Amino acid sequence: MLRLAILISGRGSNLRSILQAIKTRRLVGVEARVVISNNAQAGGIAIAKKFNVATEILTPSGLGGWSFDKKLLSLLEKYTVLPSNGLICLAGYMRILSPKFVERYKMRIVNIHPSLLPSFPGLHAQKQALEYGVKVSGCTIHFVNEGVDSGTILLQQPVRVMDRDSEETLSKRILAQEHKLYPRAIKLIAEKRIEVKGRKAMLI
Amino acid sequence: MLRLAILISGRGSNLRSILQAIKTRRLVGVEARVVISNNAQAGGIAIAKKFNVATEILTPSGLGGWSFDKKLLSLLEKYTVLPSNGLICLAGYMRILSPKFVERYKMRIVNIHPSLLPSFPGLHAQKQALEYGVKVSGCTIHFVNEGVDSGTILLQQPVRVMDRDSEETLSKRILAQEHKLYPRAIKLIAEKRIEVKGRKAMLI
Numbered sequence: 001m002l003r004l005a006i007l008i009s010g011r012g013s014n015l016r017s018i019l020q021a022i023k024t025r026r027l028v029g030v031e032a033r034v035v036i037s038n039n040a041q042a043g044g045i046a047i048a049k050k051f052n053v054a055t056e057i058l059t060p061s062g063l064g065g066w067s068f069d070k071k072l073l074s075l076l077e078k079y080t081v082l083p084s085n086g087l088i089c090l091a092g093y094m095r096i097l098s099p100k101f102v103e104r105y106k107m108r109i110v111n112i113h114p115s116l117l118p119s120f121p122g123l124h125a126q127k128q129a130l131e132y133g134v135k136v137s138g139c140t141i142h143f144v145n146e147g148v149d150s151g152t153i154l155l156q157q158p159v160r161v162m163d164r165d166s167e168e169t170l171s172k173r174i175l176a177q178e179h180k181l182y183p184r185a186i187k188l189i190a191e192k193r194i195e196v197k198g199r200k201a202m203l204i
Numbered sequence: 205m206l207r208l209a210i211l212i213s214g215r216g217s218n219l220r221s222i223l224q225a226i227k228t229r230r231l232v233g234v235e236a237r238v239v240i241s242n243n244a245q246a247g248g249i250a251i252a253k254k255f256n257v258a259t260e261i262l263t264p265s266g267l268g269g270w271s272f273d274k275k276l277l278s279l280l281e282k283y284t285v286l287p288s289n290g291l292i293c294l295a296g297y298m299r300i301l302s303p304k305f306v307e308r309y310k311m312r313i314v315n316i317h318p319s320l321l322p323s324f325p326g327l328h329a330q331k332q333a334l335e336y337g338v339k340v341s342g343c344t345i346h347f348v349n350e351g352v353d354s355g356t357i358l359l360q361q362p363v364r365v366m367d368r369d370s371e372e373t374l375s376k377r378i379l380a381q382e383h384k385l386y387p388r389a390i391k392l393i394a395e396k397r398i399e400v401k402g403r404k405a406m407l408i
C-alpha cells in the first residue's frame with residue numbers, strides 16, 4: 001500500500017479528486033492516511049472528513065521553513081507516511097517546503113501546477129499565461145525538488161486557451177484536467193511504473 | 205492579394221508546405237513573390253524553383269545586421285513586398301533580423317518555432333525540451349519583434365513527447381504539425397482575421 005499524505009491550504013478540489021478516485025477504486029493500492037492543512041479555514045478539511053480521512057491542522061505560528069517542516073515531519077511519522085512507504089501530494093499547498101524536508105522525502109513529494117512547465121512557474125500561472133498570450137497552456141505533475149516548480153516532470157496535459165478566456169474560465173478548464181491527471185500520476189507511482197533518470201521520468 | 209517573401213537558410217520544408225498550400229488553393233488570396241536565402245546551398249532554393257517562385261540569394265559577405273538587412277529591404281522593394289501589402293515568412297531563416305528592419309515591417313513578419321513558447325526559445329528547441337524532460341512540446345507561430353522568439357503568438361499546436369524520443373524523432377513529429385500550422389497562420393493574416401491587442405492575437 002502506498003500511503004498518502006495530502007497537503008492543502010485551500011478548497012481542496014484536487015484533494016477531492018484523489019479521494020474520489022480511491023473511493024471508487026479507480027486508484028487502488030493507495031491509502032489516504034492524512035490530510036494536513038496549514039490553514040484552519042481550508043475548505044478541503046471538510047472534504048477529508050467527508051471521506052473519513054484523518055485531518056491535521058498545522059498553523060505557522062510564525063515558524064520559518066525548517067522549524068515548521070519539523071512539525072510536519074512529526075505528523076508524517078505519527079501517520080507512518082515515511083519516505084520508504086509514502087508519498088506526499090501537494091494539492092494547493094501554499095508553503096514552500098524547506099530543502100531539508102525535500103531532501104528527506106527525495107522523489108516522494110509530488111505537486112501539481114496549472115501550466116505546462118517550464119512556462120509560467122510560481123503563483124498565478126493562468127494569469128501569467130493569459131498575459132503572455134499563449135494559445136496552449138495546461139497542467140503539470142512534477143516531483144518536488146529544492147527549486148520552485150522545477151522538479152522532474154511526471155505528466156503534462158495541454159489545454160487550449162480561448163480568445164475570450166478570463167483567468168477564471170481558463171483556471172476552470174485547466175482544473176478539470178488537473179482532476180484527471182493527479183489520480184493518474186499517483187496510480188503510476190503506486191504501481192512503480194515510473195523510472196526516473198536525471199530529469200526524465202519514464203514509464204516502465 | 206497578400207504578397208509573401210519567404211526567407212530560408214536550409215532545406216525549406218516549411219517553404220514547401222506553404223507553396224503546396226498555395227498551389228492546391230488551400231491558401232488563397234496569397235501570392236509567393238520571392239524566396240530569399242542567405243545560404244547559396246539551401247535545399248529550399250530548388251523547391252522554390254520547382255514551384256516557379258523567384259529566388260534570390262543574399263550571402264552575408266561579412267555584413268552586420270543592418271547593413272545586410274538594407275540589402276534585404278532592396279530585394280523586398282524589387283519584388284514589391286511592402287509593409288502595406290506584404291508578409292515576410294521566416295521559414296528556418298537562421299539570421300536575426302535587425303531592430304530597424306523589424307520596425308519597418310512591424311507586425312508583417314512571422315516566424316515558426318519548434319516549441320510551445322515561452323518554453324525553449326532559441327536554437328535546438330527540441331533538444332532543450334528533451335533535456336528538460338517535458339511531456340508536451342509543440343510549435344508556435346509568432347510575429348517577430350526585436351527579441352528572440354518573444355513576439356505576439358498567433359497559433360500554437362501541442363505535440364506529445366514520447367519516452368523514447370530522440371531529438372530527431374521529436375523534431376519530425378513537431379515538423380509535421382509545423383507544416384499544417386504555417387499555411388493556417390498565413391491564411392488568417394490574408395483574410396485579415398487577426399486582431400492584435402498588446403500581446404494577444406485574437407481571431408475576429
